[in-house]
Amino acid sequence: xxxxxxxxxxxxxxxxxxxxxxxxxxxxxxxxxxxxxxxxxxxxxxxxxxxxxxxxxxxxxxxxxxxxxxxxxxxxxxxxxxxxxxxxxxxxxxxxxxxxxxxxxxxxxxxxxxxxxxxxxxxxxxxxxxxxxxxxxxxxxxxxxxxxxxxxxxxxxxxxxxxxxxxxxxxxxxxxxxxxxxxxxxxxxxxxxxxxxxxxxxxxxxxxxxxxxxxxxxxxxxxxxxxxxxxxxxxxxxxxxxxxxxxxxxxxxxxxxxxxxxxxxxxxxxxxxxxxxxxxxxxxxxxxxxxxxxxxxxxxxxxxxxxxxxxxxxxxxxxxxxxxxxxxxxxxxxxxxxxxxxxxxxxxxxxxxxxxxxxxxxxxxxxxxxxxxxxxxxxxxxxxxxxxxxxxxxxxxxxxxxxxxxxxxxxxxxxxxxxxxxxxxxxxxxxxxxxxxxxxxxxxxxxxxxxxxxxxxxxxxxxxxxxxxxxxxxxxxxxxxxxxxxxxxxxxxxxxxxxxxxxxxxxxxxxxxxxxxxxxxxxxxxxxxxxxxxxxxxxxxxxxxxxxxxxxxxxxxxxxxxxxxxxxxxxxxxxxxxxxxxxxxxxxxxxxxxxxxxxxxxxxxxxxxxxxxxxxxxxxxxxxxxxxxxxxxxxxxxxxxxxxxxxxxxxxxxxxxxxxxxxxxxxxxxxxxxxxxxxxxxxxxxxxxxxxxxxxxxxxxxxxxxxxxx
Amino acid sequence: xxxxxxxxxxxxxxxxxxxxxxxxxxxxxxxxxxxxxxxxxxxxxxxxxxxxxxxxxxxxxxxxxxxxxxxxxxxxxxxx
Numbered sequence: 010x011x012x013x014x015x016x017x018x019x020x021x022x023x024x025x026x027x028x029x030x031x032x033x034x035x036x037x038x039x040x041x042x043x044x045x046x047x048x049x050x051x052x053x054x055x056x057x058x059x060x061x062x063x064x065x066x067x068x069x070x071x072x073x074x075x076x077x078x079x080x081x082x083x084x085x086x087x088x089x090x091x092x093x094x095x096x097x098x099x100x101x102x103x104x105x106x107x108x109x110x111x112x113x114x115x116x117x118x119x120x121x122x123x124x125x126x127x128x129x130x131x132x133x134x135x136x137x138x139x140x141x142x143x144x145x146x147x148x149x150x151x152x153x154x155x156x157x158x159x160x161x162x163x164x165x166x167x168x169x170x171x172x173x174x175x176x177x178x179x180x181x182x183x184x185x186x187x188x189x190x191x192x193x194x195x196x197x198x199x200x201x202x203x204x205x206x207x208x209x210x211x212x213x214x215x216x217x218x219x220x221x222x223x224x225x226x227x228x229x230x231x232x233x234x235x236x237x238x239x240x241x242x243x244x245x246x247x248x249x250x251x252x253x254x255x256x257x258x259x260x261x262x263x264x265x266x267x268x269x270x271x272x273x274x275x276x277x278x279x280x281x282x283x284x285x286x287x288x289x290x291x292x293x294x295x296x297x298x299x300x301x302x303x304x305x306x307x308x309x310x311x312x313x314x315x316x317x318x319x320x321x322x323x324x325x326x327x328x329x330x331x332x333x334x335x336x337x338x339x340x341x342x343x344x345x346x347x348x349x350x351x352x353x354x355x356x357x358x359x360x361x362x363x364x365x366x367x368x369x370x371x372x373x374x375x376x377x378x379x380x381x382x383x384x385x386x387x388x389x390x391x392x393x394x395x396x397x398x399x400x401x402x403x404x405x406x407x408x409x410x411x412x413x414x415x416x417x418x419x420x421x422x423x424x425x426x427x428x429x430x431x432x433x434x435x436x437x438x439x440x441x442x443x444x445x446x447x448x449x450x451x452x453x454x455x456x457x458x459x460x461x462x463x464x465x466x467x468x469x470x471x472x473x474x475x476x477x478x479x480x481x482x483x484x485x486x487x488x489x490x491x492x493x494x495x496x497x498x499x500x501x502x503x504x505x506x507x508x509x510x511x512x513x514x515x516x517x518x519x520x521x522x523x524x525x526x527x528x529x530x531x532x533x534x535x536x537x538x539x540x541x542x543x544x545x546x547x548x549x550x551x552x553x554x555x556x557x558x559x560x561x562x563x564x565x566x567x568x569x570x571x572x573x574x575x576x577x578x579x580x581x582x583x584x585x586x587x588x589x590x591x592x593x594x595x596x597x598x599x600x601x602x603x604x605x606x607x608x609x610x611x612x613x614x615x616x617x618x619x620x621x622x623x624x625x626x627x628x629x630x631x632x633x634x635x636x637x638x639x640x641x642x643x644x645x646x647x648x649x650x651x652x653x654x655x656x657x658x659x660x661x662x663x664x665x666x667x668x669x670x671x672x673x674x675x676x677x678x679x680x681x682x683x684x685x686x687x688x689x690x691x692x693x694x695x696x697x698x699x700x701x702x703x704x705x706x707x708x709x710x711x712x713x714x715x716x717x718x719x
Numbered sequence: 720x721x722x723x724x725x726x727x728x729x730x731x732x733x734x735x736x737x738x739x740x741x742x743x744x745x746x747x748x749x750x751x752x753x754x755x756x757x758x759x760x761x762x763x764x765x766x767x768x769x770x771x772x773x774x775x776x777x778x779x780x781x782x783x784x785x786x787x788x789x790x791x792x793x794x795x796x797x798x799x
Binding site: 036038063064065066092093095096099100 | 737739749751752753754755757758783785
């Protein structure tokens with residue numbers, strides 16, 4: 010991976026593995042950040058040297074204190090700034106003079122307060138650039154590294170978490186402390202724990218690359234409030250996932266933001282910023298989680314267990330009902346119930362009670378003790394037809410919960426297949442759950458969340474095996490012509506290109522427009538009709554008329570030149586009646602396209618992710634059902650295919666009952682060409698191709714109407 | 720009142736409030752960064768200056784003052 014420069018990599022090393030730390034601005038007042046920061050470093054059994062810096066104190070917590078960082082006689086790897094924001098610039102300047110390249114700025118009072126805070130943050134950046142410093146923050150909780158080589162808690166979090174293989178990044182400091190508390194109760198350990206606050210210098214992309222390279226981190230979790238460089242984030246995620254196999258789980262808050270209300274196109278109104286974020290994260294392979302609980306349900310599955318080779322699960326339970334519930338949940342999540350081999354079935358027949366159900370789900374019966382769980386679990390894990398096991402337990406009077414939990418842990422250690430558990434209940438089963446969690450067996454209160462976690466790990470493994478999508482640009486496009494057309498329109502002050510002008514732009518990118526002619530008089534319509542050919546359709550071209558049919562601005566099935574002249578007069582009269590002051594640019598004549606499946610293609614420019622492409626079936630599917638998919642441009646063949654397959658109505662395109670299969674290859678090509686147009690022509694703000702008519706397989710597709718917003 | 724006199728009295732007040740030697744207080748010393756004043760002491764300094772010079776200052780603006788020299792200029796606006 011080349012995401013981090015050599016100097017940044019070196020600076021990161023000193024942030025997470027410093028041999029000496031200066032706490033700049035430490036004080037002697039317990040319960041304040043400057044004091045707690047120093048104490049947390051001391052209490053975490055940090056393996057390096059600590060230097061408190063305070064202008065007046067001789068010592069803090071028994072540690073010799075220096076007036077300025079410059080007074081420290083030895084080299085310092087990391088400075089943690091806890092001064093008020095008004096003097097952080099002075100402290101950072103001295104860090105620069107001292108040769109410290111790695112800094113964490115905990116202090117608040119910067120960009121987040123606006124006004125003078127923005128200026129202060131800018132000043133920090135200037136100083137950092139001057140001295141080649143990289144800093145985390147400001148306005149953050151700090152950094153924790155549980156690696157025993159360093160044992161660093163450079164944060165004001167109350168507790169040092171357990172050591173583990175999960176790396177956690179958060180824009181919110183307060184959320185960090187809540188997560189630490191949550192994780193401690195479930196014995197979830199972390200490799201690195203990082204609050205990055207205002208991300209003035211080091212941002213989430215840098216930190217993702219760092220955790221991607223960190224050998225102690227197996228799973229990466231990130232909490233984001235805003236994404237400033239969506240493309241950079243996607244690129245980093247794709248590289249990390251494909252090159253290291255580490256999953257990235259994200260919570261992105263702000264789901265309810267209403268960003269689409271004032272849009273001028275179908276695509277604009279359908280593509281809210283959260284829908285786009287959702288699609289973009291998925292496209293990059295990032296697993297988006299709705300909340301902390303879901304994030305850790307999935308994180309423990311990835312962190313504790315091997316990934317499943319396939320989706321065939323065995324369910325082992327001591328009660329019938331929960332076995333059925335788990336079966337339902339598994340099927341719902343797209344998993345299969347494993348069909349046991351003959352050997353497994355024979356072994357179950359021989360060793361389990363006669364009343365036991367030896368088919369999947371295996372019911373070891375309510376009086377099952379640890380030995381019976383051992384037999385069922387071991388045999389299921391040995392079976393080549395089984396890719397993972399769900400262990401279910403309900404607390405009955407004879408159930409030895411603790412012993413069964415220990416047995417699950419012991420057996421799990423012998424096989425390289427994932428085991429997930431659900432000990433159903435709360436109070437009685439707690440002792441068993443605690444044993445499972447302490448020993449890295451993912452535990453779920455509900456079978457549904459267990460099945461979802463397994464399915465997520467399976468899908469991730471499947472995706473890892475697929476090649477990374479690569480966009481191959483079409484060489485036959487005429488970018489210069491498209492730019493000329495768009496720039497000319499902008500120079501004329503136009504912000505809206507109706508069908509005729511939009512078609513010219515689309516044609517430059519090889520999109521399937523139908524030859525059209527525009528008439529500005531009935532006589533001209535008569536002549537042009539002969540050139541276009543029959544039957545043809547005539548449509549009003551006017552920026553004042555968005556819904557042409559409602560205005561009587563469309564006449565279909567025109568069969569002759571005389572009919573074309575009559576239609577011209579009729580359309581002009583209808584439109585004037587509909588809207589007397591409507592300016593009519595002309596009437597478009599176009600050969601009628603045969604019937605096919607109507608779909609909508611569109612694009613929008615998103616503030617975080619840039620050009621985004623939308624796809625959906627036409628008419629009510631888009632308007633009412635919102636059956637649409639999004640992806641960030643440009644699209645590889647696979648991504649275009651995925652866009653089509655992601656909508657619920659996709660079977661309509663592949664042929665069903667008496668409906669013919671449509672030309673999906675041509676549709677795919679149109680999506681790709683559109684994505685290239687959007688990527689290469691930033692003048693386009695929004696675009697609708699509505700509808701694109703997809704003909705039967707092998708017969709192509711045609712644009713029936715289009716508009717471009719500049 | 721001359722600025723020199725204001726400066727001398729400002730340093731005397733600072734030395735009293737922060738419990739340090741007047742000789743350690745340079746003109747360009749920053750209250751927080753060089754003299755180690757915390758937020759409580761900053762408030763005490765404002766109150767002590769008001770008492771010393773018998774003036775009433777805009778507290779928000781007074782707390783924005785960063786150095787001894789700036790404090791002298793700021794107080795000079797209020798002193799006749």
